[in-house]
Amino acid sequence: MRLAAGLSLLALLVAAPIAVATPTGTLPPAPPEIPAPLSFTAVDRPGDSGDAILLTWQDPPGLPADAMIEIRRAQPPADEWAEVAEVKPGVGRHVDTTARDGNVYRYEIRVRSAATADSSGIAGAVGPPVVSDPAASHDNWFRFERTNSLIAVVLFIGIILGSIGVARSGKNIFIRKIAGLNALDEAIGRATEIGKKVMYIPGSASMDDIQSVASIAILGNVARATARYGADLDVPNKDPLTFASAREAVRAAYLAEGRPDLFREEMVNYVTYDQFAFTAAVSARMIRERPAAIFLIGYFFAESLILAETGQSVGAIQIAGQADPTQLPFFVATCDYTLIGEELYAASAYLTREPVLLGSVRGQDIAKAILIVLGILGIVAASFGVHGVADLFRTQ
Amino acid sequence: MAGFFERIVHLDRRWIFLLVLVSVATPIVIPIGLPVTTTGPTRAAFEFIEALHEGDVVLISFDYGPSSAPENDPMAEAVMRQCALKKLRFVVCALYALGGLGLANNVVAKIEGEFPNLRDGVDYVNLGYKDGAAAVMRHMGEDIAGAFPTDVHGKPTSEIPLMKGVHDLRQVKLVFTAATGLIGEWWITQVHPQVGIPVIIGPTAVSAPKYYAYLNSGQLVGMLGGMKGAAEYESLLRARYPELAKFYTTTRAFTATKGMDGQTVLHTVILLLLLLGNVAYFRQRRASAKARA
Amino acid sequence: MNLEFGRVTLVILFAIVPIVGFFLGLRAPALRSRIPIFVGVFAGLIPILSMYVPKKFIAGPTGMSPRLDQWLIILAGFALLLGIVNVLQNNMRKISRREKGWPFSVVLLIGLFVTGGFGVYGGISGQGIGIAADGTPTPFQYVTNWFFQPLQSTIFSLLAFFMASAAFRAFRARNTEATILLVAAALIMMGRVPLLELLAVPIPSLQPAAASASQGLGKLTEWIMKTPNGAAQAGIIIGAALGAASMALRVILGIERGYLGLGKGE
Numbered sequence: 033m034r035l036a037a038g039l040s041l042l043a044l045l046v047a048a049p050i051a052v053a054t055p056t057g058t059l060p061p062a063p064p065e066i067p068a069p070l071s072f073t074a075v076d077r078p079g080d081s082g083d084a085i086l087l088t089w090q091d092p093p094g095l096p097a098d099a100m101i102e103i104r105r106a107q108p109p110a111d112e113w114a115e116v117a118e119v120k121p122g123v124g125r126h127v128d129t130t131a132r133d134g135n136v137y138r139y140e141i142r143v144r145s146a147a148t149a150d151s152s153g154i155a156g157a158v159g160p161p162v163v164s165d166p167a168a169s170h171d172n173w174f175r176f177e178r179t180n181s182l183i184a185v186v187l188f189i190g191i192i193l194g195s196i197g198v199a200r201s202g203k204n205i206f207i208r209k210i211a212g213l214n215a216l217d218e219a220i221g222r223a224t225e226i227g228k229k230v231m232y233i234p235g236s237a238s239m240d241d242i243q244s245v246a247s248i249a250i251l252g253n254v255a256r257a258t259a260r261y262g263a264d265l266d267v268p269n270k271d272p273l274t275f276a277s278a279r280e281a282v283r284a285a286y287l288a289e290g291r292p293d294l295f296r297e298e299m300v301n302y303v304t305y306d307q308f309a310f311t312a313a314v315s316a317r318m319i320r321e322r323p324a325a326i327f328l329i330g331y332f333f334a335e336s337l338i339l340a341e342t343g344q345s346v347g348a349i350q351i352a353g354q355a356d357p358t359q360l361p362f363f364v365a366t367c368d369y370t371l372i373g374e375e376l377y378a379a380s381a382y383l384t385r386e387p388v389l390l391g392s393v394r395g396q397d398i399a400k401a402i403l404i405v406l407g408i409l410g411i412v413a414a415s416f417g418v419h420g421v422a423d424l425f426r427t428q
Numbered sequence: 429m430a431g432f433f434e435r436i437v438h439l440d441r442r443w444i445f446l447l448v449l450v451s452v453a454t455p456i457v458i459p460i461g462l463p464v465t466t467t468g469p470t471r472a473a474f475e476f477i478e479a480l481h482e483g484d485v486v487l488i489s490f491d492y493g494p495s496s497a498p499e500n501d502p503m504a505e506a507v508m509r510q511c512a513l514k515k516l517r518f519v520v521c522a523l524y525a526l527g528g529l530g531l532a533n534n535v536v537a538k539i540e541g542e543f544p545n546l547r548d549g550v551d552y553v554n555l556g557y558k559d560g561a562a563a564v565m566r567h568m569g570e571d572i573a574g575a576f577p578t579d580v581h582g583k584p585t586s587e588i589p590l591m592k593g594v595h596d597l598r599q600v601k602l603v604f605t606a607a608t609g610l611i612g613e614w615w616i617t618q619v620h621p622q623v624g625i626p627v628i629i630g631p632t633a634v635s636a637p638k639y640y641a642y643l644n645s646g647q648l649v650g651m652l653g654g655m656k657g658a659a660e661y662e663s664l665l666r667a668r669y670p671e672l673a674k675f676y677t678t679t680r681a682f683t684a685t686k687g688m689d690g691q692t693v694l695h696t697v698i699l700l701l702l703l704l705g706n707v708a709y710f711r712q713r714r715a716s717a718k719a720r721a
Numbered sequence: 722m723n724l725e726f727g728r729v730t731l732v733i734l735f736a737i738v739p740i741v742g743f744f745l746g747l748r749a750p751a752l753r754s755r756i757p758i759f760v761g762v763f764a765g766l767i768p769i770l771s772m773y774v775p776k777k778f779i780a781g782p783t784g785m786s787p788r789l790d791q792w793l794i795i796l797a798g799f800a801l802l803l804g805i806v807n808v809l810q811n812n813m814r815k816i817s818r819r820e821k822g823w824p825f826s827v828v829l830l831i832g833l834f835v836t837g838g839f840g841v842y843g844g845i846s847g848q849g850i851g852i853a854a855d856g857t858p859t860p861f862q863y864v865t866n867w868f869f870q871p872l873q874s875t876i877f878s879l880l881a882f883f884m885a886s887a888a889f890r891a892f893r894a895r896n897t898e899a900t901i902l903l904v905a906a907a908l909i910m911m912g913r914v915p916l917l918e919l920l921a922v923p924i925p926s927l928q929p930a931a932a933s934a935s936q937g938l939g940k941l942t943e944w945i946m947k948t949p950n951g952a953a954q955a956g957i958i959i960g961a962a963l964g965a966a967s968m969a970l971r972v973i974l975g976i977e978r979g980y981l982g983l984g985k986g987e
Contacts, residue, residue, distance in 0.1 A: 081781035084570075118593050127596070129571050133777075171777045182773050192970055240793060242965045245972060249979030272800035275807070277980060284981070301811055302804035306526070306869075308495060308876035320822070333609055334495070334634060334880060341883040344890075345441065355961035357954055358635050362884075365891035373957045374964025380979040388976050396967035400960065427621060441886040448885045460922065462915040463932070465939050468947075494870040495877040527870070530851075563790060640951035641958060656913050692914040694881070699910055701889050702903070709893045 066143050066159030067092035069101065074139045074164035079178075082133045082171035087164070089141055091121045096145040102158065103128075104140045108166060113140055131169045139164040181427045191402075192395035199391025207390060212351050212369035213382050219325035219349045220257045228324035229264035230254070231348075233314060233339065235330020236307060239273040242377075243355050247330035248277050249380040250353075254327060255285035259294055267300040268317065270310040274330075275302040311335035315342040328352040328367065329376065332359050340366035353379070433708035444701065451697045455689035462692055463663075464685060469643055470660040473628045473650025477507070477602065478668070482515040484601040485594050487568075490522040490532040491561075491611035496632045497531055500606040502658040502684035503630035504535050506665055507604050512543045512551075513669055517590055519600070521576065522557040523564060523611050529557035533580070542675060549579075549588045556580035562614045569597045569622045597623045602649075606630040613638075616647050630657065655691065658684030727778040727785040734763045735792070758975040764789065765973035808833070836864050905945060912942025 070090040077086040087103060099121055104113040105128065116139070119126050131137060143159040199205050223230045232254055234247040251267065258265040267282060269275035279300040286295035303313045315338060318326070326343040328336065328350065336352075336359035343350050344366050352363035353371030363370045371379065374396070381389035406425075413421040480486070488507060492500040511518045520536055522528035536554050539546070546552055555576040558564045567575035572594065573585040585591050593599060603625055605612045612629045616639075620627050626649045629639055633654025642648045652661050662685050666673050676683050739756050746753025771779045771786035779785050812826035839860040843850040850861040858866060892907075894900040911917070917938070921931035971977035 079775055081775045081777050081784065083781075117595060119599075120593070123598070127570075129574070129595070171781065172775055175773055175775055178773055185769075188966065189970060192967060196976070238797065242968050242972075245977075245980045246968055249977065252979045269804070272802075272804035273797055275804055276800055281980060298811055298814075302807040304808070305801065305804075306873070308873045312872075312876050334632070334877060337883050337887060338876070338879050341887050344887075355964060356638075357957040357961075358638050360957075362887065365887050373961040374967075377961075377964035377968040380977060384979070389971065392967055392971050392976065396963050399967075400963050403959065403963070439889070441889075444886045444889055445882045448882050452881065460919065462918055465915065465936060467939060467943050493873070495873045497874075527865075530865075559794070560790070563787070637946060637950050638954050638958070640946050641955035644947065644951045644955070688914065692916055692919050694885070695910045695914045696916055696919060698885050698888055699907060699916075701885070702892050702907065705889055705892070706894055706903070 066096065066099070066145055066157055067094055068160045068162050069141050069143065072139075072141050072162045072164055074137070074167040076167065076169045076172075077127055079172050079175035082169050083129060083131055085128045085131045085137065085139070085167050085169050087126045087128060087139055087141070089124060089162075091124065092143070095121055095143060099143050099145050102142050102144045104142075104161075105131075106138050106140070107135060108138055118144075133170050134168070136166045136168045138166055178427055180424060188399050191398050192392050195395030195398065196388050196391035199387040199394070202387075205387065205390040205394050207378070207382060207393060210371065210375050210378070210382055212353060212371045212375070213379055215349070215351060215369050216254065216383070217257060219327075219351060220254065220261055220263055222349060223258075223324035224261040224263040226324050228322060229266050230258055230325045230327070231314075231318065231323040231343075232265065232267045232327040233330070234267065234269065234274055234278055235328075235332055235354075236270045236310070236335065237274070237331035238271045239277055241331050243331040244271070244274050244277075246355075246376050246379065247353075248274070248281050250327075250329055250376075250383070251278055252281045252285045253380070253383045255282040256289050259286045259289035259291040262291075262294065265299050266317075266321070266323065268303045268310075268314050269301065270303060270305060270307070272302060272305070275300065307333060307335055311338050314339060318342050318346050318348070322346045323348050326350045328363065329371070330354065331356060334359075337362040337366065343367075433711045436704050436708040437712055439705075447697050447701070448694060451694040452690040455693050456686070459686060460689045460692075462689055464656075464659045464688055466660040466664055467653075467657075469640075469648075469651040469653065470657050471650075471664065473652060474510075474661060474664045474668075476626065476628065476649050477510055477514070477516070477604075480514065480516055480601055484516050485590070485599060486511055486516050486518045487597070487600045487603045488518050488520050489603060489605040489607075489611075489615065490520070490528045490535070491524045491605050491607035491609075492531070492632075493524055493527040493608065494531065496608040498682065498687065499632050499655045499658065499684075500608065500630060501531065501535060502655070502682075502687075503652045503661060504531075504604075504606045505538060506658065506661045507606075507628075507630075508535065508539045509542070509672060509675070510665055510669075512539060512546060513672070515551075517550075518552045519555060519572075519590070519594070520552065521555040523561045524608070525557075525559065529580075532557075548581075549583070550590055553585075553588050553590050554580040555585065561611050562618055565614055565619045566622065569619055571596055597625050600625060602626050602628060604628045604630065608632050608635070616642050620647055628652070633657075655684045655687045659688045725778065725783065727781075727783070727788065730778075731785055731788055731792075735760060735789075754981070757981050758978065761972055762975055765969065769973075805833075836861070839864060908938070909942050909945060912938040912945075 070092055072087070072089040074085055074087050077084040089101070091101075101119045101121060101123075103116045103119065103126055105116045106113045116128055116130070117126055128137075128139075140161045140163045142161040145157055145159075220230055232251055234251055235241075235244055237244045239245060239248075255265060257263075265282065267278050269278055279297075282300050283292075283295055286292055303310050318339075319342065323343075323346070326348045328339060328343070329352065332339070332354055336354075340350060340352060340363055350367035351369045351371075352367040353376045354360060354363065355373055355376050357373070360370065360372055364372075377396075378393045381393045410421045410425075413419075477486070486507075488504060488511075490500075490504065508518060510516075520532055522532040532554065536552070540548075548554075555572075556579060558576060564575050573591065576585055578584055579588060597603070597619065603615055603619065605615045605627065607613075607615075607629060608631070612631055612635075615627050616629065619625060627647070628650040629642075629648055630652040631639055631654070633656065636651065636653030636657070639648060639651050639653075643651055652658055662676055662683060666676060675681070676685060739760055742752060742756040742759070746756065767779070767785050767789055771784065774780065777784055780787075809830070812830055814820075815826045816823050816830075840850055842848075843859050843861050848854075848859045850859055850865075852862060853859050888906070892899075892903045894903050912935075915935055917931040917935045918928065921927040968977065972980070
């Protein structure tokens with residue numbers, strides 16, 4: 033009797049916690065397992081200047097909705113893991129730009145879920161870590177993702193040099209008429225006849241823009257013409273570097289024409305760096321001094337129409353030129369002649385007729401023809417559902 | 429009658445200037461409230477942002493100055509309001525040297541006033557201005573904190589809660605650039621190929637035609653072209669979020685929608701002038717031909 | 722002293738060689754004209770190299786290419802000084818000779834010194850040139866807000882007037898191309914704004930028809946902007962890019978010398 037009562041009491045003592053814990057009588061559920069990321073690698077990021085390690089992984093299936101991928105780093109032989117980053121799933125890669133060349137690192141990656149409780153019931157469970165092989169960063173000799181760009185550049189240089197070689201051999205290079213450049217002498221001659229000045233505005237950009245370089249090259253030719261004809265030249269500038277280059281170009285041009293006596297320092301002058309203050313000053317100058325010929329050649333922004341329309345209102349013959357298409361419609365509407373797009377860059381070859389320069393223009397046209405053919409091939413390929421052709425030309 | 433057309437052909441431009449002044453000023457004083465129809469590029473931009481999820485990060489770059497503020501400010505405000513409503517986190521920066529930072533500060537202050545629940549450093553951050561535009565963009569493609577070590581208040585970027593987990597532009601879902609000039613184009617030609625981030629541009633109306641080439645090639649996901657684009661975006665925003673109507677109906681605040689009234693009247697006047705000018709031109713040509721015959 | 726390879730190379734190429742060349746050029750003028758070409762060759766080659774060769778000494782944060790970018794910014798700052806000296810010289814000469822419009826030169830110089838002075842004061846006092854710590858604008862910010870910005874907006878707004886007068890003068894159907902330009906411009910101007918709805922304001926019953934016609938015009942406008950315009954823009958951009966590349970190559974190879982004021986054979 034006592035034994036039976038004792039056994040019953042024992043059974044009760046054992047069963048009670050189970051009964052309390054599982055009212056339904058089943059085992060308590062284990063905490064949900066958080067999976068580990070897959071295929072984790074840490075390598076030196078290719079094609080860079082060093083100090084960066086590329087980490088890639090695959091997100092495992094069954095991630096909790098609020099999962100974040102935690103990345104930590106240690107520098108052997110030390111075993112202290114420091115947090116590097118926390119990334120949302122779906123990214124699959126991270127670049128550690130705090131790595132330094134010459135150091136070896138190990139990386140650890142794991143999934144953290146703020147809402148999931150761990151085995152002790154505390155929220156913020158983490159999954160099992162995956163540790164990478166040791167990795168070290170270093171700078172590389174070549175960016176392989178730009179191989180297609182390099183091939184294109186080498187081909188382009190080859191075509192240009194080949195065309196220059198052909199031009200040097202004495203072959204006659206044809207270049208079509210460019211009305212704006214043909215009118216240059218006419219405009220300066222007209223200014224000389226009526227005794228008014230020639231105004232040349234070399235754009236708003238600095239000398240790091242190739243349009244400004246092209247503009248100064250054309251200015252050299254215009255200055256030679258004004259020196260030859262004895263016309264007055266005025267070159268207001270917005271950018272200080274362009275101002276410095278313009279002054280030297282004009283001084284050299286007058287010297288080359290044997291008319292250094294006609295050159296005055298105030299011919300080439302600096303106005304101001306602010307776009308609209310420059311526009312106001314030059315417009316006012318146009319209205320006061322009424323130049324007979326105005327050249328607007330270079331990179332212009334919103335001030336283009338104000339300058340061109342003011343020039344038109346004073347009755348000047350206007351020749352404009354810009355490679356960027358944005359302001360071209362305003363020049364076309366207000367100026368007598370406009371150099372469109374690459375006509376600006378061909379101007380120095382056109383005006384000097386130097387075989388070497390003409391050869392480079394021919395080479396540029398050959399490159400354009402090749403691009404047109406490739407473009408047509410790409411259109412045909414895309415029309416037949418072959419989309420890889422466009423990818424050949426993608427570059428980073 | 430012949431005399432009238434003769435005068436039209438040689439019309440003093442100052443009469444045209446006067447007509448322009450009256451056309452633009454009158455609807456400001458007497459608003460008409462004309463409807464605004466939307467176009468594909470603006471709708472594409474709007475729907476792209478609508479498709480983003482709560483907590484996604486958007487970069488808003490102020491790449492314009494005071495001269496184009498009437499066109500670009502409404503765009504930046506509209507996008508920021510949409511981000512605030514959709515609970516998208518936005519990072520603000522300015523890359524335009526002359527006045528970009530001041531405009532960014534003004535717009536952020538305006539949005540802070542309209543959405544007082546927004547927390548600086550958590551829901552948004554203003555990284556301020558950095559010189560170098562293209563170089564800064566490339567640097568942001570690698571390391572935003574490296575390009576902008578502190579925010580506009582001087583707080584280290586690495587300590588800002590929003591920027592944890594946003595190391596470079598790869599963690600940003602979209603760049604919106606309100607731009608004048610070249611800087612907006614650099615986001616498309618330099619940053620988009622570098623990191624593959626989608627770009628929406630809000631250029632001035634004068635620059636907008638150029639960007640259709642980028643839209644067609646897929647380098648842009650949307651565009652707000654000039655004040656018209658901004659007005660379209662405002663109308664899309666009001667239709668989707670009626671609670672925003674109050675920001676667009678106060679009489680004192682300038683909005684792109686209000687500006688469209690003036691632009692509509694001006695376009696009408698210019699078209700009438702073009703018609704008159706051409707009629708006068710053809711009459712003159714016919715009269716000259718008759719006189720020669 | 723930090724003797725990184727990149728930094729040393731840049732100093733040699735862009736400082737020592739030009740200075741030595743300048744002094745040698747005093748005896749041999751032909752040599753002097755070669756120095757800018759020499760500088761141009763390397764100034765062009767280094768950024769191109771950095772596009773493909775990411776080695777630290779070329780393309781790293783303290784490499785030759787980014788350092789060259791920084792030197793250009795510093796150079797532009799000194800060139801700005803040159804520009805300011807030129808402004809001072811020209812305007813002082815105008816005032817001293819009492820040339821036509823000399824009072825405006827006085828106004829310009831006052832503006833230059835006052836604004837510059839406020840900027841320098843902001844730097845020296847630590848207030849800066851923006852908003853001061855107490856939230857009030859600094860003197861420089863005051864000039865920016867109340868002079869610079871309104872003046873900028875005023876000049877920019879001239880565009881609206883000039884666009885109207887340019888359109889009136891230029892959009893005449895003189896020939897086929899001009900007629901196409903006129904028709905396209907008219908369609909775009911009508912399609913971009915609710916013009917038909919404006920014309921129908923006095924006649925409310927016509928509003929639905931106006932709205933529907935406006936939508937059709939809008940679609941036509943969008944097609945014009947996307948298709949013919951988009952194609953033309955892409956063509957110009959690509960052509961100009963090739964031209965720019967060719968011009969840049971000519972400058973780097975020293976073939977193009979017009980921007981230095983050198984002519985044929987020089």
